Amino acid sequence: MAHGDGKLTQELDPSDHGPRDACGVFGVWAPGEEVSKLTYFGLYALQHRGQESAGIAVGNGDNLLVYKDMGLVSQVFDESTLSTLIGDVAIGHTRYSTTGASEWQNAQPTLGATPAGTVALGHNGNLTNTQELLELVRVRVGSDVGELRYGNTTDTALVTALFGSYAGHTLEEAAAAALAEVKGAFSLVFCDETTLYAARDPQGVRPLVLGRLERGWVVASETAALDIVGASFVREVEPGELITVDEQGLRSRRFAAAEPKGCLFEFVYLARPDTHISGRSVHETRVEIGRRLAKEHPVDADLVIPVPESGTPAAVGYAEASGIPYGMGLVKNSYVGRTFIQPSQTLRQLGIRLKLNPLREIVSGKRLVVVDDSIVRGNTQRALVRMLREAGAAEVHVRISSPPVKWPCFYGIDFASRAELIANGLSTDEICRSIGADSLAYVELDTLIETTTVPKRNLCRACFDGVYPIEPPVAPGKGALEQPALPGLAEGQSGQGCESPDRDGLAESLHMGDPTDGLTTLASSGGAADALRHP
Numbered sequence: 001m002a003h004g005d006g007k008l009t010q011e012l013d014p015s016d017h018g019p020r021d022a023c024g025v026f027g028v029w030a031p032g033e034e035v036s037k038l039t040y041f042g043l044y045a046l047q048h049r050g051q052e053s054a055g056i057a058v059g060n061g062d063n064l065l066v067y068k069d070m071g072l073v074s075q076v077f078d079e080s081t082l083s084t085l086i087g088d089v090a091i092g093h094t095r096y097s098t099t100g101a102s103e104w105q106n107a108q109p110t111l112g113a114t115p116a117g118t119v120a121l122g123h124n125g126n127l128t129n130t131q132e133l134l135e136l137v138r139v140r141v142g143s144d145v146g147e148l149r150y151g152n153t154t155d156t157a158l159v160t161a162l163f164g165s166y167a168g169h170t171l172e173e174a175a176a177a178a179l180a181e182v183k184g185a186f187s188l189v190f191c192d193e194t195t196l197y198a199a200r201d202p203q204g205v206r207p208l209v210l211g212r213l214e215r216g217w218v219v220a221s222e223t224a225a226l227d228i229v230g231a232s233f234v235r236e237v238e239p240g241e242l243i244t245v246d247e248q249g250l251r252s253r254r255f256a257a258a259e260p261k262g263c264l265f266e267f268v269y270l271a272r273p274d275t276h277i278s279g280r281s282v283h284e285t286r287v288e289i290g291r292r293l294a295k296e297h298p299v300d301a302d303l304v305i306p307v308p309e310s311g312t313p314a315a316v317g318y319a320e321a322s323g324i325p326y327g328m329g330l331v332k333n334s335y336v337g338r339t340f341i342q343p344s345q346t347l348r349q350l351g352i353r354l355k356l357n358p359l360r361e362i363v364s365g366k367r368l369v370v371v372d373d374s375i376v377r378g379n380t381q382r383a384l385v386r387m388l389r390e391a392g393a394a395e396v397h398v399r400i401s402s403p404p405v406k407w408p409c410f411y412g413i414d415f416a417s418r419a420e421l422i423a424n425g426l427s428t429d430e431i432c433r434s435i436g437a438d439s440l441a442y443v444e445l446d447t448l449i450e451t452t453t454v455p456k457r458n459l460c461r462a463c464f465d466g467v468y469p470i471e472p473p474v475a476p477g478k479g480a481l482e483q484p485a486l487p488g489l490a491e492g493q494s495g496q497g498c499e500s501p502d503r504d505g506l507a508e509s510l511h512m513g514d515p516t517d518g519l520t521t522l523a524s525s526g527g528a529a530d531a532l533r534h535p
C-alpha cells in the first residue's frame, strides 16, 4: 500500500499551497514567572507562522536548556516537559521548513558556544549574504563549530556560529557586531543563561514587537501573542535595533540605521487578523481591501462568499461596499485540516474536497463573487470554481485581495519558483480562462498599499512589483552548505532557515533558493507553465 509523503499539511491542495510564512518567535524575561509556559502559550498563538517543529530554550541563571522536536507546539510539549523547563528567561520558535527532509537538527532554537557563554537563538526570516557569512565564520573559527558540526544547515546556526566568532566580547557586543555583517530579513530572539535579546534587520522586513508583563518583558512576532500571555504592547522592535533585557532593565542599541521596508504580504495574509502592524489592525486592513476591491471591480451578482478563512475579512468588506449579500458558500472542515496527503493527483483532488465542501443549497442557481487572498499556482482556484459549478452556481466571479504575485520572495516567505507563479506567465484574462471563472480581478497595488496606511517607501512589495529592497542572494544558491566550503555540514541536508522561495522536492541551500531559480523558466507542475492546459 502506498504511503503518503509524510508531510503534514493544512493546504487545500498541497501542490498549490498559499504563501507560507516563515517562523514565529517569542521570548520572555520574567524571573519568578513560569517562563516556559508563557513561551508555550506565546508559540501557540504563533502556530500559524510555522507548523513543522517547535522548540523552547530556558535559562536559569546557571544553565541553558533547549527542548525541541518535530510537530506542532501542542505535540512537542506537554505538562511534564514544560515542568522541567524552569528558569527566568526563555525563548521559543515555531518553524516552517521547506522539504520532506526537514529534520530535528534544523529545528530551533539553535544552541551555540561563544567566548561569553552559551547562546540559544530563534530566527524568522531569510538571510541574503550567507556565503559571505560562511566565509567569515570559516576564516575566524573554522566551519566545524556549534550545531553546524552536527548537520544543522540553517542560516540560524550560521548566525549562532557568527556570534561565537568575536573573541573577548560580551554576547551583547558580539551580537551587535555580528548583526551589522548580516544581510537579509531577520527577526531574532536569543538568550543566554540570564538575559533576553531581540533584534530586527535594518529593513524590519519581518515583524517583531515588544510587550510588558507586570514583572517582566516579552518579545513576539505578532501583537496577538502578547495578548494571549497578558502582556501589554509597548512598541515594535525598531529596524536595526538590538534590545537587551536583564536584571538591570531594558537596554536598546543600534547595530544599523533603520531603512524600513516592512512586508506588505503580512497585511494580506500572513499575520493573524487580531494582530496590529505599524499601529494598524490587520483585520480592518483586510476588510478595507475588500471594500476597495468592490469599488474597483464591481460585478452583478447574488452572493459574496469567502474562501475560508483567509478570504473572509475581504469578502465581508466586498459585500459591505457592493451591497451584495454575504454568505457562507463553502464549509471548511478544520479537523481534517492536517492530514497525510497521498502525492497522487487523484488524491490531491480529493484533498481539496476533504477540506472545503460547497453548500449546495446556498450556491445553487446563484451568481457568486468568490473572494480569496491570493493566487499562487492557480490549481486551488481552478478546483474551487469547478466545485462551485458542480454544486449548481450560475456564475463564478473571482476577486483577489492582493495584486498578482509575479516574483519570488527572498526574505522569508515561501511562494513558489517564479516559473510556478501563474501570474508570471499569464495575463489576468488568461488566468481567468485557466481557472474557469466568469471573471477575475485583483486589487490594485497602490490601493492595497493605501489600505495599510503605511507609506509606500516603507514597504517591501517585491513579490508584486519585482523591486527588491535588499539585494537578492547571489550564487551559488541551492546546495550552498552541501559544498566543500563548509566541510562540517552533512551531505544532502535540506538547508533552510525558516522558509524558502522554492521548495517542493528540491535540495535547499542553507538559506535561500538559487536566486536564478526565481528568474528563469523551469518545467513545473501548475503555474503559468501548464495553466492553459487546464481550462
Ligand code: SF4
Residues within 6 Å of the ligand: 205, 262, 263, 264, 265, 266, 408, 409, 410, 411, 412, 413, 460, 461, 462, 463, 464
Ligand atoms: S517579497 Fe512579498 S512576501 Fe516577501 S517580504 Fe516582500 S512583500 Fe513580503
